[in-house]
Amino acid sequence: MDLDVFAAAHRHEWDRLDALLRRRRRLTGEEADELVTLYQRAATHLSLVQSSAPDPALVARLTTLVARARSAVTGARTPGWRDAALFFTRVFPAAVYRSRRWWVPTALLSTAVAALIGWWVATHPEVQSAIAAPEELRALTRPGGEYETYYSSHPAASFAAQVWTNNAMAAGYCLVLGVFLGLPVLYVLFENMVNLGLGLGLMGAAGRLDTFLGLILPHGLLELSAVFVAAGTGLRLGWTVVDPGPRPRRTALAEEGRAAIGMAIGLAAVLFVSGALEAFVTPSGLPTWARIGIGVTAELLFLVYVFAVGRRAALAGETGDLERGDRSDVLPTAA
Numbered sequence: 001m002d003l004d005v006f007a008a009a010h011r012h013e014w015d016r017l018d019a020l021l022r023r024r025r026r027l028t029g030e031e032a033d034e035l036v037t038l039y040q041r042a043a044t045h046l047s048l049v050q051s052s053a054p055d056p057a058l059v060a061r062l063t064t065l066v067a068r069a070r071s072a073v074t075g076a077r078t079p080g081w082r083d084a085a086l087f088f089t090r091v092f093p094a095a096v097y098r099s100r101r102w103w104v105p106t107a108l109l110s111t112a113v114a115a116l117i118g119w120w121v122a123t124h125p126e127v128q129s130a131i132a133a134p135e136e137l138r139a140l141t142r143p144g145g146e147y148e149t150y151y152s153s154h155p156a157a158s159f160a161a162q163v164w165t166n167n168a169m170a171a172g173y174c175l176v177l178g179v180f181l182g183l184p185v186l187y188v189l190f191e192n193m194v195n196l197g198l199g200l201g202l203m204g205a206a207g208r209l210d211t212f213l214g215l216i217l218p219h220g221l222l223e224l225s226a227v228f229v230a231a232g233t234g235l236r237l238g239w240t241v242v243d244p245g246p247r248p249r250r251t252a253l254a255e256e257g258r259a260a261i262g263m264a265i266g267l268a269a270v271l272f273v274s275g276a277l278e279a280f281v282t283p284s285g286l287p288t289w290a291r292i293g294i295g296v297t298a299e300l301l302f303l304v305y306v307f308a309v310g311r312r313a314a315l316a317g318e319t320g321d322l323e324r325g326d327r328s329d330v331l332p333t334a335a
Contacts, residue, residue, distance in 0.1 A: 003049075003055055003058065006045075013038055013042070014062070014065060016034075016038060017035065017039065017065060020034065020035045020038070021035075021065075021068050021072055035072065036073055038069070039066070039069035039070065042062060043070075087262070087265070087266070089309065089313075090316075091262060091266075091318060091320055092263065093305055093309045093313055094310050094314040094320050095233075095259050095262060095319070096229055096263065096266070096306045096310055097314045098310075098314050098319065099233050099263075100232075100307075102236045103228045103229045103231065104228075106231050106232040107225070107228035107232075110192075110193050110228060111224075113193045113197070114200065115197070115200070116197070117196075117201065118196075118198075118201040120201065121202060121205065122201040122202075122205045123205075128201075128202065131202070137202060138206075140202060141202055141208060143208075147199065147203060147211075147212065148215065151278065151282045167223060167226070167227070167271045167275065168268045168271050170188060170230075171226055171229075171264065171267045171268070171271060172230075172264055173185075174189070174233070175264050176234075176260070176264075178233065178235060178237035178260070179253070179257070180238065181242065182235040183238070184234075185235055185238065188231070189227070189231045192224075196216075196224075199212060200212065210288075217291075217296070218277055218282045218295035219277035219281065219282050219295060220274075221295050222270065222277065223271065223278070225299060226267045226270045226271050226274065230263070230267055233259075234260070237253075237257065237260055240252050240253055240256045255319075259319065270302065281294050
């Protein structure tokens with residue numbers, strides 16, 4: 001493409017579109033139709049320039065012009081409580097439901113890995129001795145030891161904030177770093193399962209597995225579910241790099257990436273709940289059965305939220321991506 005010839009041929013259309021956008025008075029019906037037509041042409045011109053001759057100055061001008069025209073055509077839109085409600089009642093649960101084929105197997109396999117590590121540590125004294133000295137292991141696992149006092153070692157509010165921050169960062173890493181073929185996601189996930197397996201194994205070897213489960217289950221079920229969802233979504237994003245399917249790779253990554261960012265916001269809310277449970281319920285004086293019951297109830301509510309609310313929204317066409325009106329314009333550039 002001869003960029004100078006192309007610009008000269010269409011500059012009058014761009015100037016006319018710019019002039020219409022600068023009008024302070026209300027456009028007539030004929031001018032509004034002209035604005036829409038010129039906007040569509042400018043969007044096509046932008047796609048052509050980006051794919052054939054990406055001159056930075058011209059791309060910048062056309063991008064700004066198309067954005068202004070798009071705002072004028074679609075109208076200004078201010079997100080509010082309605083958008084937040086829509087996100088948590090449709091967008092987020094649908095996105096989690098649609099990625100179930102990734103995070104459910106991830107959850108099952110990861111749980112099996114943690115259980116296997118726990119069995120290996122519990123049944124092999126030489127492995128335990130390689131982890132720490134006997135007196136250090138006793139300090140961890142004895143009644144009133146570090147495993148138990150960990151959950152009450154700080155004020156509940158600050159502990160909840162710390163837990164929420166750490167877990168949200170781990171989930172964010174899984175979602176964002178998934179684009180690197182999912183390899184960082186596998187590392188983060190394996191590290192979490194090793195830590196869980198070590199706790200299971202050491203407390204099991206000390207004959208206090210029931211105590212450990214009573215401390216982990218009230219918050220761990222929901223917390224691990226959020227981590228598994230994040231990991232599965234990250235792996236799905238990494239696979240999109242390898243196999244985008246029928247979509248162009250850039251379009252597929254954009255769609256899956258936007259959905260992943262939205263899921264990061266939703267999972268932050270889920271992890272906020274699990275952090276509150278870890279800070280206020282796990283170390284509380286409630287009976288073990290009551291604490292575990294609260295954790296199980298929270299997990300069941302999350303699963304109903306995903307597989308009932310999310311399924312219904314997904315069947316209605318919700319994908320977890322931005323609304324069509326908020327997406328970038330994608331127009332064909334060649335037959």
